[in-house]
Amino acid sequence: MGTLRTGRHWRATVALLLPAVVGAAGCAAEDRPEPGESVYGLPLAEQFQAATDATRDAGTAAFVSTLVYGAAGGDAVHEAKGSQDYGRGTSLATLGLTAGRHFPAQDLEFLRRSAPEGRQTVATAEDDVYVRNGDAAWLRYTPEAVNELGETTGVIAAHAAGDTAPYSGTLADLVPRVIPREKPERREDGSRVYRVTALPEVAAELLPRDLQSLQRDWGTKPVQLTVRLDAEGRLASATADLGPVLARLHEQRVLPEVKQLRASYALSAFGEPVKGKGPDAGGRPVEDAGKVLAPIGALDDGRCATTGDTGLGSTTVVRPVECADRHDLRVLAQVKVDRVLPGRQDIANGDSYARVECARALAAAPEGWQRGGAYAQGFGLVGSSQVGSRFSMGRGGAKTTVTGDYTCYLTTS
Structure with a gap:
């Protein structure tokens, strides 16, 4: 009888506790934040900075950054494609300039001044930038080397790791400096699309350094940006119409046959292993640019x-x-x-x-x-x-x- 009473008592206790346990689980599910809540739950003005933090928290990401010069004879495209490790503060990318057969020859010659012939590999590690053309040795540009060699090296130094991303000189640098004013459009996949504006002198930082140096006053006409954050609140893509910046270059008679200037940036493969071998992988010598x-x-x-x-x-x-x-x-x-x-x-x-x-x-x-x-x-x-x-x-x-x-x-x- 004692055993039977104990069994009945145990089953009764279970019956009494079960609703409470289920209820607690239900509360836990309700308390769990939705994806992207750390970004979208903040005031609108704070969401881009939070999105930058969420992107970094992903650990790694692949990226593609372009600067497109549109002309009647086709486009010329500066492209950087690679991966970033936010935790280590490193990146590895392949850079290149491609142009259509009928792109204006004079403007193309000008663009090539900041784009060495052939494909170029660039790696960043905090303040240092490594460059390699083809199978040549890695060339390391330290801040000290950049100071010694002069402002011409700015085209390389501009990619050194920054506060936003390990590879700088892209639209990712602009996003946290822009404040959204209007509620974004929510897509079916949970992503949000924002339409914002940036100051022209800020947007001009996307240009190669030699183009930036040609103009001191970029005017006041704002640059239109479209920014998309994914469902997790991470930066997924950004585009910019740099027409106001191009107009100021035209005043200096620079790139006269280029009619459109656009920038884009896209991230993918969040958290996946970084591909490619940088200068720390060995196999190729590393030279100090300041010495050679x-x-x-x-x-x-x-x-x-x-x-x-x-x-x-x-x-x-x-x-x-x-x-x-x-x-x-x-x-x-x-x-x-x-x-x-x-x-x-x-x-x-x-x-x-x-x-x-x-x-x-x-x-x-x-x-x-x-x-x-x-x-x-x-x-x-x-x-x-x-x-x-x-x-x-x-x-x-x-x-x-x-x-x-x-x-x-x-x-x-």
Whole structure:
């Protein structure tokens, strides 16, 4: 009887407790936050910053970033495609510039200044940026190397890991700096689409550094952005119409045949293992850019250098080599421009005066440099100048000054 009573008592206890247990489970299910609640449950003005945090919390992601220059003859596209590890602060991407057969040749030549020939691999690790062309060694650009080599390296330094993502220079950098004002559109899959605007000077940061340097005042016309967050509240994609930025470039007669300028960014494969091997994987040597490269303006007359394995698309920074080795150029002379002209002159720069000095240097160069052979006829030049004005109370009145430093160089034939 005692055993029977115990059994009955146990079954009764279960019967009494079961509704309470079920009820507690039901409460737990109701208390569990919905996907994306950490973002969408916040005030509208705070959602983009929260989305940036949610994206980083995913750990890793694949990305594609593009800058599209649209013209009547087709498009030219700067593309970066790769993966990011938010926890480690690293990224690995392949960069390249492609263009349609009928894209305006002059504008394409201009765009190639910030896009070295062929595909380029870029890796970032916190403040350092690594660059590799083809099967060459990794070239490491540290902040110290960037400071030593000058602003030309900004096209590479711009990708160093930032507060938003391990690969910088994309629309991901803009999103947390924009405040949504209108409620987003909710899609069937739970994602949200926001339509917002950004200041033109902020949007211009998406451009290659050499394009950014051509304009100081980007105007006030806002740039239109579309931002999509996935159901979890993570950044899924963003697009921008950079028409207002292009209009300001046109005022400087830059990319005159480009009629549209658009940027896009898309993330996928959240939390999946990062693909590809970066410089920490071994197998290829790593060189310090600050030790193997130099500004061309720092080379002595007659010195030789290469430009193809610097990771840059210009001759401003080069790799010095012995002239007996393969090289792309030879320094003809370092020249200075220092002119004072009467009155106020409408002069853009001192390039024409530098060309006169380069021609004189070529005329005085060794015979083998002037008659073709190893070097193509003529010369190139790179440098910068300043144009100013001053006023004298004495004779002469207003004067225009032109000063600058240039490097004259020969290219191999």
